[in-house]
Amino acid sequence: MRSLGLAFASWFEKYTFLLIPGSLVVGWLLSDVLEDYVTLIPYLFGYITLVMALGCGIRHLHGVLKRPYAVLLTLFLAHAAAPIIAYGLGSAVFGADSDYTIGLLLFAIIPLGISSVMWVGSSGGSIPFILAVVALDTILSPLVVPALMDMFIGNALVTWNASGLITDLLTMVVLPTVIGVLLYEVSRGRIKEWSAPVAQPISKLFFMLVVMLNAAAIAPHAADMKEEMLVVIPVVITLIVICYLLGFFGSYAMLRPSPDMQVTFTYASGMRNISLGMVLATTYFSPQASIPVVLGIMFQQPGATVIHALFHRKRTRAVIYPK
Template sequence: MRKYGLSFAAWFEKYTFILIPGSLVLGWLLSDHLIAYVGWIPYLFGYITLVMALGCGVRHLRDVMKRPLAVILTLLIAHAAAPLLAYGLGAAVFGPQSDYTIGLLLFAIIPLGISSVMWVGTSGGSVPFILALVVLDTMLSPIVVPTLMGAFFSNAAMDWDAKGLMVDLLQMVVLPTLVGVLLYECSKGKIKAWSAPVAQPISKVFFMLVVLLNAASIAPHAAGMKQEMMIVIPAVILLIMICYALGYFGAYAVRKPSRELQITVTYASGMRNISLGMVLATAYFSPQASIPVVLGIMFQQPAATLIHAWWSRRRNKGGRAEQEGAWKRRISS
C-alpha cells in the first residue's frame, strides 16, 4: 500500500502539467453532470491545505523569521509589485473597472502556491524556506486578500462580501493549516512521512476534483466568451511570466543573492495557490472575473517547467565552466 500510494503521488506530480489542464477541460465538458457537486469544493480544499501543512512545524516558521529580509522581499514582490502590474495590465487591456482586471488582480494577490515547493527542490532552491514561507503566507491570506482587493476596488465596484471572504479563508485555509502544524508538532515531525502513502494520493485526487468542479461551475458562463478568450489568454500568460520575472530580478535587491535564494524567490513569486484562487473567484466574483484565475492553472505549471529547464541549463553551463577552469589550471601547472 505504501509503495503504491507514494508512486501514484510521484506520478501525479510528474504529469501535473497534463492532468490539471485535462481536468479543467473535462469539467467544462461535463458541467451539466458535475454542477450539483460544487458545494464540496471548500471541504476538498480544506483537506488539501491540511496535508500541505503536515510538513511544516513551529521550527520551520521560526527559521523563516530569522531571514526577515528575504521574507519581506518575497512578500513585497508577490503582494505589492505583482498586484500593481496585474492591475496595470488589466486596466490597459480591458479597462480599470473590468471583471477581467479583477480576475488578473486576484490571481496576483492569492497566496503562494504549495506546488512551488516541488519546483524549488527540483531546481536547487531552499525547500524548508519555501515551505515555511508558503504556510506563513497562507495564514496571512484572510488579511492580505480582502485588504488588497479592497485597496484596488471598492465594494460597490465588485459587489462582494469582504467579511464573508475573510471567514471562508479562516475556515478553508487558516484552520486546516494550524491543525497540520499542530499534528506535525505532536508527532515530532513524523506525521508527514507516516501519512504520506494515503494522505498524499488523496490530496492529489482532491486537487483534480477542485479544478474539475470549479471548471464545471463557470462553464455555462464561459461558453459565451469565446471571442474574448483571444485577448484574455495572452494577458494571463503575460502576467504569469511577469510574476516569475519579478521574482528573478527582485532577488537582486539582496546584495549578491545566492543561487539558492534566487531560485526560491523566482518560484515563490511566480506560483500562486490557483486552486484557492478558483474557489474564491467562483464564490465571490463574477464568472468573467473567474476566467483569468481558472486559465492561470493551465499555464502556471508549463511555465514552471520552462523556468526549471532554464535553471538546469544554467547549472550545467556553470558546471562545465568550472571543469574547464580546473582542467586549464592543471595544464598550466
C-alpha cells in the first residue's frame, strides 16, 4: 500500500502537464453533474494546502529570513512587476474596466504555486528556499491579495467582498498552513514521510477535483464566449511567458546569481497557485474574470515543462563545454 501510494504520487507529478488540463476538460464536459458539488471546493483546497505545509518547518522559514534580499526580490517580481504588466496588458487589449483584465490581474496577484517546488527540485533549484517562500507567501495572501486587487481596481470598476475574500484565505490557506507547520515541528520533520503514502495521493486527487469543479462552475458561462477565446488565449499565454522571463532575468538583480537560484526565481515568478485563483475567481468575480485564471492552468504546467527542458539543456552544455 505504501509503495502504491508513493508510486501514484510520482506518476501524477510526472504527467501533471497532461492530467490537469485533462481534468479541466472533464469538468467542462460533466458540468451538469459536477455543479452540485462546487461547495466542496474550499474543503478540498484546505486539505491540499495542509499537505503542502507538512514539508515546511520553522527552520525553513527562519532560513529564508536570513536572505531578506532574495525573498523581497522574489515577492517584488511576483506581486509588483507581474501585476503591473498583467494590468497593462489587459488594459491595452481589453480595456481597464474589462472583466478579462481583472482575471489577468488576479492571475498575477495570487500566491506562488506549490507545484513550483516540484519543478524547482527537478530542475536543480533550491528546494528549501522555494518551499519556505511559498509558505510565507501563502500566509501573507490574506493581506496581499485584497490589498493589491483594491489598489488596481478599487470599488469603482467592480463590486466584490474584500472581507469575505480575507476570511476565505484565512480558512482555506493560512489555517491549514499553520497546522501543517505545527505538525512538522511536533513530529520533528517526520510527518511528511509518515503521511506521504496516503496524504500525497489524496492531495493529487483533490487537486484534480478542484480543477474539475471550478471548470464545471464556469462552463455554462464560458460556452457563450467562444469567439472571445481567440483573443484571450494568446494574451494569457503571453502573460505566462512574461512571468517566467521576469524570474529568469530578474534573478540577475542578485548580481551573479547561482544557477540554483536562477532556476528558483524563474519558477517562483512564473508559477501561481492556480487552484486557489480559480476558487477566488469563481467566488468573488464574474465568469469572464475566471476565464484567464482557468486558461492559466492549461498553459502554466506545459510552460514549466519547456522551462525544465531549457534548464536541462543549459546544464548539459555547461558540463560538456565548461568555462
